Amino acid sequence: MDTLGLKAADIASKTKISERTITNFIWNDTPIGAQLLRELHAKYGISIDWLLSGSGSMLLGQTNEPAGTYDVTPSSDLRVQRMCTLVQELMSSASPDEQALLETHFKFSMRQYQQMLSTTNQE
Missing domain, CATH: 1.10.260.40 (lambda repressor-like DNA-binding domains)
Incomplete structure (x- = not known):
């Protein structure tokens, strides 16, 4: 303030x-x-x-905070498909507030997500 x-x-x-x-x-x-x-x-x-x-x-x-829109690459791995489906369903039914909080949770709790953002310059 x-x-x-x-x-x-x-x-x-x-x-x-x-x-x-x-x-x-x-x-x-x-x-x-x-x-x-x-x-x-x-x-x-x-x-x-x-x-x-x-x-x-x-x-x-x-900062280079991501816009929040990402493409999901199809996979033949059933585990990956289930996880992608879950994330897509969560994001499609969530309010903008919930979407931002979900992404922020991923960013701070999953080192791999942070690495992915930094390698694609979306950090």
Whole structure:
């Protein structure tokens, strides 16, 4: 908020999330809700990775955060097919907030996913 010169009231008016809710996140040091994460990302260009972990660049213009759309290569391995089907079903039925949280979870809990992103310059 300091970096962008924002107050809770400014964020509330632009995100339609109550000022009280935003203030509670700040003063009670509670995790930011998924809706506010997406709104801060969409309205102010703040990296969801940064919001969740505090690491990396805060603003999207300073990072290469992936857009969230990936092609899945078909495989003859049944295990791979099942996993791809599950991920596709999860992503197709999830809200944008849930999609962002699922991807962020993959990024921070699976070293292989992070490596894949860095080798394809989508980090």
